[in-house]
Amino acid sequence: MTRGEGLRADSIHFTLDGSPFRILGGSVHYFRVPRSYWKDRLLKLKACGLNTLTTYVPWNLHEPEKGVYYFHDQLDLEAYIRLAAELDLWVILRPGPYICAEWDLGGLPSWLLRDKNMKLRTTYSGFTAAVNSYFDKLIPRVAALQFKRGGPIIAVQIENEYGSYAKDEQYLLFVKEALMSRGITELLLTCDNREGLNCGGVEGVLQTINLQKFSYGAVQYLADLQPQKPLLVMEYWSGWFDVWGGPHHVFSADDMIAVLKELLERGVSINLYMFHGGTSFGFMNGAVDLGSYRPQTNSYGNVGSGFSVDAAQMRYYDAPLSESGDYTTKYHLLRNLLKCFQNEELPQLPSVQSTHAYEPMVISEHVSLWESRECTEKPFRSDDPVNMENLLLNHNSGQSYGYTLYETTIYRGGALNSRNHVRDRALVFVDKRFIGVLDYRKQEIAVPHSERERVLGLLVENCGRVNYGPALNEQRKGLIGDITLNHTPLKKFTMYSLDMTPSFINSLRSLKWWSTCKTPLYPAFFRGRLIVDGQPRDTFIKLPGWHKGVVFVNGQNLGRHWYVGPQKTLYLPGPWLKTGDNEVIVFEEHRAEGKIHFTDNPLHGKISDVSRQPFCSLL
Structure with missing residues (x-):
């Protein structure tokens, strides 16, 4: 027509x-x-x-x-x-x-x-x-x-x-x-x-x-x-x-x-x-x-x-x-x-789907980030760190989202300085032991001294690329340049792409998962089962006592959780659940509790009324 x-x-x-x-x-x-x-x-x-x-x-x-x-x-x-x-x-x-x-x-x-x-x-x-x-x-x-x-x-x-x-x-x-x-x-x-x-x-x-x-x-x-x-x-x-x-x-x-x-x-x-x-x-x-x-x-x-x-x-x-x-x-x-601006009567209001607060779900098992490296593509090695987008992955399209783990060998301790090359947030480890965070505000931490060879690891998270303003062209993520130990640039990096795509999450099932009786080595993936009786309904996940990470339900990435707020819950649409057994996986960086909770309403932190603020302050 x-x-x-x-x-x-x-x-x-x-x-x-x-x-x-x-x-x-x-x-x-x-x-x-x-x-x-x-x-x-x-x-x-x-x-x-x-x-x-x-x-x-x-x-x-x-x-x-x-x-x-x-x-x-x-x-x-x-x-x-x-x-x-x-x-x-x-x-x-x-x-x-x-x-x-x-x-x-x-x-x-x-x-x-x-x-x-x-x-x-x-x-x-x-x-x-x-x-x-x-x-x-x-x-x-x-x-x-x-x-x-x-x-x-x-x-x-x-x-x-x-x-x-x-x-x-x-x-x-x-x-x-x-x-x-x-x-x-x-x-x-x-x-x-x-x-x-x-x-x-x-x-x-x-x-x-x-x-x-x-x-x-x-x-x-x-x-x-x-x-x-x-x-x-x-x-x-x-x-x-x-x-x-x-x-x-x-x-x-x-x-x-x-x-x-x-x-x-x-x-x-x-x-x-x-x-x-x-x-x-x-x-x-x-x-x-x-x-x-x-x-x-x-x-x-x-x-x-x-x-x-x-x-x-x-x-x-x-x-x-x-x-x-x-x-x-x-x-x-x-x-x-x-x-008041219509010439005809408006349609009747459609019904609202009800939400549901499921019973708390117990975490039953976990596997560490370090073990999950087996599920990544072949690690990439380079004398200098390579940013996410330029890793030789995804048919030469690089890594777009998630985390990249950078590892190199160090032979001493001292001042580790990011030179503001971390995009956007790095958890720093020595022999898998967490020693601190590097980000835009904190660009130097102390590495404990030792006479022996050790592995320095930086798990770098892309927290989201800027979408407005003049900085669009500077949105490469991961390590975008040298980092130094006692003013000397570190070399010989091995890099693992932890993009946490559905295929990566699916591949985690092939690993040996440990019972919660065993103390987890953080960061780690935690898994439990949500049993849904009858027709699945929308719900909101809340994680009191947890710190920071990402939530996956039946392979779907719901998004980040972070104790700093203001967002305190993650929306879980009913169509992404199924009657019976549902797999819930939480990637947690620092601290996990034994349960995942659900609520029928979203929760947020401190309120700020934008009508009382000038436009420029909002940006």
């Missing part, structure tokens, strides 16, 4: 197929939501009164190794877009190539950094060649789903907030032409915050703005920049992200509704970022570095509707639909507001 006119921006109001149209959008990322729940989340978006779905497309998931593409199962983007069409939702697609999204490297694949001269988000030939190859695979899949060809896609965004980066004045034009030459014919947009609008435009493309607090000056600036064009807040930030070791950010539901009411009454189109945040499962969380490096948490939906600190804070939530798909105060207030 073909249609005539698509979304047009020829006057102060949008039109769609020649009729007046207002974008009432919400962001839900298919890659942050288990596929079993796609329909549930989109039905709830529609029932809230929204008419448009927006989603990013993460390049690093679709092309995890150079030339290896995935567009099936959880990454079946076409199925997700078709589902939106079946539910009578329009789609604004945001294919990048850079997406930010508080996602590792802003969605760019880490193998790009194997090129020592790489200049991301520019017209550097190494970058544009990779983008062209990726778009050759991606764009034909979505071009057929555009409005004029009978599909739901009414607009496509060019890159993301490039005005805040602005390293190459030809770059946005390159992305525009890359999209159009592959068949994108719908309305093109860019988005920027107020400060980026001056540098983020490209000829013939509608500019939109991102904001949280209402600013008449910012909205008017966009109107003056594009006279006689419709206004769209492409990202109305319904909450804010969290970083490890910081407070849990919340944004008042009343404050959010007040701003949205003001925008809608002024005739502005909106898109809520996020409507439903979901989860950055596995190692996909990113980081921020605007003066200091801070890795972000796995939870992107944050607090659910059952959480409150006290009665005075009952209205403090983040996305209107919680991480596990619950309705929140924000959702209900938003729905009531949007009813």
